[in-house]
Amino acid sequence: MNCSKNPDFVLSGLSRDPDKPQLLFGLFLALYLLSLLGNSLLLLAIGADIHLHSPMYFFLSQLSLVNLCFTTTTAPKMLETLWTSNRSTSFSECLAQLNFFAVFADMDNLLLTATAISRYAAICHPLHYPLLMIPCRCALLVGGSWGVAHSVSLVHALLLSQFSFYNNQEIPHFFCAFGPLFRLSCSDTHLSEDLMMVLTGLLGIVPLLCIISSYAHIFLAVAQDPSGKQHLATCSSHLSTVILFYSSVFATYLKSPSASHASGELVLRNKDVEKNILTLLLTVKSQI
Numbered sequence: 561m562n563c564s565k566n567p568d569f570v571l572s573g574l575s576r577d578p579d580k581p582q583l584l585f586g587l588f589l590a591l592y593l594l595s596l597l598g599n600s601l602l603l604l605a606i607g608a609d610i611h612l613h614s615p616m617y618f619f620l621s622q623l624s625l626v627n628l629c630f631t632t633t634t635a636p637k638m639l640e641t642l643w644t645s646n647r648s649t650s651f652s653e654c655l656a657q658l659n660f661f662a663v664f665a666d667m668d669n670l671l672l673t674a675t676a677i678s679r680y681a682a683i684c685h686p687l688h689y690p691l692l693m694i695p696c697r698c699a700l701l702v703g704g705s706w707g708v709a710h711s712v713s714l715v716h717a718l719l720l721s722q723f724s725f726y727n728n729q730e731i732p733h734f735f736c737a738f739g740p741l742f743r744l745s746c747s748d749t750h751l752s753e754d755l756m757m758v759l760t761g762l763l764g765i766v767p768l769l770c771i772i773s774s775y776a777h778i779f780l781a782v783a784q785d786p787s788g789k790q791h792l793a794t795c796s797s798h799l800s801t802v803i804l805f806y807s808s809v810f811a812t813y814l815k816s817p818s819a820s821h822a823s824g825e826l827v828l829r830n831k832d833v834e835k836n837i838l839t840l841l842l843t844v845k846s847q848i
Contacts, residue, residue: 563724563746569654570730571637571647585642592635599628615693616682616794619675622702623801626671630664633657634735641734651725654736655717661735662713666763670705672802673767677701679795680774684781712759719756723747764809771802 606612606621637657641647681692716738723745731740738756742749775795782792 562727564651564727565724566651567725567727567729569649569651569725569736569744570728571641571649571734571736572730572732581642581645585639588635588642589639592631592639595631595635596628599624603628615678615695615698616675618695618698619671619678619702623668623671623675626664626667629660630668633660633664638734649731649736654731654741655720657736658720658738658741659713659717662716663709666709666712667705668805669764669767670709671702672798672805673770674701674705675798676771676774676802679798680777682794683778683792708763712763715759716756719752723749723752768806775799 602624603621606617606624634657637649637653678693678698682689685692720738720741723741724747725741725744726746729744731737731744733740742753778792778795
């Protein structure tokens with residue numbers, strides 16, 4: 561097989577059963593539209609009501625915007641594949657999709673951390689909260705998150721753009737993913753894989769530790785002052801989102817190589833469709 565700097569790939573999609581595409585198209589179109597509607601209404605509600613112009617709702621609006629963009633990165637291509645049965649995609653399309661996917665995934669992670677810090681300040685230091693979470697600092701937290709997410713994603717994209725790939729190979733997913741692209745490369749990717757693993761690990765572990773630390777302090781403060789239990793209600797939605805986000809990430813990526821591609825073949829088996837549908841349901845989530 562010839563190597564190319566700008567190859568074409570084939571997305572295996574969710575299923576190869578000819579009877580399932582129409583059903584899956586209707587299901588995921590409804591989920592996608594529900595996600596767009598929920599996040600758009602939330603953004604409009606927060607923007608229109610001046611009483612919601614507070615740090616908590618500012619972070620929530622940013623999280624909703626990121627989720628709206630996140631689902632738009634992968635869902636339209638998947639819906640096109642289900643509707644037209646055209647599973648081919650170019651390397652430039654893959655690279656653009658991977659770039660935005662990484663940006664919005666990292667932003668989701670960082671915004672959940674910023675929101676956890678905001679909840680920590682509100683519950684553990686209520687008297688200083690207006691001074692700690694002034695609009696300038698909130699904007700700095702969000703702006704810094706966007707800067708970090710774009711920088712890390714740019715490194716990933718630049719590394720991938722230097723590789724050559726086998727042409728017309730199958731990617732075992734409904735969108736382009738880093739792992740299969742590395743395995744389809746005919747270049748030496750070991751150093752790049754190690755660098756990307758370090759960056760991804762830091763960007764995943766550090767925010768998670770910040771969230772855990774924030775909630776540890778919150779629960780400790782509530783335990784010492786039982787009257788503060790009423791403040792935990794403001795953390796319930798955020799905590800459930802954190803659990804959903806990290807559980808979907810761990811379920812998707814923390815698995816053995818043999819589970820990902822048995823016998824060295826990059827093939828998405830029909831018996832794995834239910835698992836991939838669950839992954840998509842967790843990814844295409846709405847902030848209603």
